[in-house]
Amino acid sequence: MAPDVSDPLLLGQRVVAILESGLRTATYKLATLMALIEHCIENYPAEPMGRLxxxxxxxxxxxxxxxxxxxxxxxxxxxxxxxxxRARILLAANMLRDAATVSRPPASLEVARMRAPHAYERAIEEITLCLAQQPLHRLQRLPGKTTSDPFLYEDSFLHDQISRSALRAQGDCIVLKPGVAAGLARLAGLLKPALEIMWVNDVRRINKFLDAEVPDVAGHLFGRERAVLSAVREPFKDAFGPHCFYCGTRLPTDNPIDHVLPWSIVGIDGLANLVLACVRCNSDKGGALPAVPLVDRVLAHERNRLLEQIAITLEWPTQRDRVVAAAHGIYRGQPSGVPTWSGYRKSERLDVAFIPRWG
Ligand SMILES: [Zn+2]
Structure with a gap:
């Protein structure tokens, strides 16, 4: 019987059901689902019931x-x-990092790709094959079951010995069933934090030395370190002035850097998604969805021209295209009337009829 995935809640329950197991031997399934959710947000289908x-x-x-x-x-x-x-994905990642290290390790995957394009291609080839043979092939099996229940995508062509050329012959892709892409994108705010919690538990279980006292494993795996983000603070102040993006207040020397589209939902830390903020606005906003006019401002072309300069100096890409795609995906997946954060202790209701075509 074809499962009804037009109801995101049912879809969410089924996703959680395939993961509810303390017996995972690797975090690959979690990574695959997380990547799939991100992909659905940034490639939100024109029709909610469309395939992707x-x-x-x-x-x-x-x-x-x-x-x-x-x-x-x-x-x-x-x-x-x-x-x-032998953890294939980690080996591939480490080999790329080594190949791209010139006096210091690359600050991001995008930088590594620019520095070592061939090593990057090799890593992607290896991970593509690993995903097809392992997590994508096994993802839709309920714990303890040997057969697959393909409610997200057809997976009968996948198996643990599939070759790279056989995979190419299949189009090198999976096709999400009708409604799945829109459903996963809409569930991102619920599913991603749940996946992160499961992931932290797995890492604690696999690495026995991490006893309960070890601090902030979650922050290491998924957080954005203040120290890393702080590299953009001075260049941003030079370019835009030392003011909070949201309220305009003058900033002290150690103000926060804020992700406009929440890090917890889209995970984009390209310059286009970053702004200077005051502590008050930053903590009040938290993981809330920003009001549409704030997204207009952050994607403004004048701002982007300045960011392009900073991107070159810092070796830190703007990722503006990703921010645009993610903004479309997030807002189009929301029901009208959902509250959005429009400033310190202010909110406004989303009107889906007035979502701009950012570009
Ligand atoms: Zn502020």
Whole structure:
């Protein structure tokens, strides 16, 4: 029987059901789902009940980006993400990082790709094959079951020995069933934090030395370090003035850097998604969805021209295209009337009839 995935709640329940298991041997399934959700937000289908074709190499790029921040040492240790001795995705990520290290490691996957394009291609090829043979092939099996229940995508062509050329012959993609892409995008705010919690638990279980006292594993795996973001503070102040993007107040030397589209939902830290903020606005906004006029301002072309300069100096891409795509995906997936954050202690209701065509 064809499952009804037009109801996002049912879809969400089924996704959680395939993950409810303390027996995962690697975090790959979680990474795959997280990457899939991101892909759906940034490629929101024109019709909510439409199918969406997802190129596996594109998924591999997103999976690699998620692990990219996680492969840096934690407390002097390299965290394991698998109980297997040979963790293919991490090996691929580490080889790329080594190839792209010139006096210092690349600050982001995008920089590594620019510095070492061939090593990047090799990593994507390896991760594409690994995703097809392992997590994509096994994702839709309920714990303890040997057969698949393909409610997200048809998976009968996948198996644990599939070759790279056989995968290409299949179009190198999975095709999400009608309604799945829009449903996953709409559920992002609920599913992503749940996946992160499961992931932190897995990493704690796989790395026995992480006892309960070890601080902030979650921050290491998924947070954005203030120290990393602080590199943009001075260039932003030079370009835009030392003022809070939201309320205009004059900023002290150590003000926060804010993700306009929430980090917890879209995970984009390209310059186009970053602004200077005061502590008051930053903490009041939290993970809330910003009001549409704030997105207009952050994507303004004058701002972007200045960002392009900073991007070159800092070796930090703006990722404006991703921010535009994610904004479309997030707002189009919302019901009209949902409250959005429009400033300190202010909110306004979203009117879906007035979502601009950002571009
Ligand atoms: Zn402010």
């Amino acid at each position: 074709s997802v190129p596996i190499p594109a998924l591999a790029h997103r999976v690699l980006r998620i692990y990219w921040q996680q492969i840096r040492p934690f407390d002097g240790h390299e965290l394991r993400q698998s109980t297997q001795p």
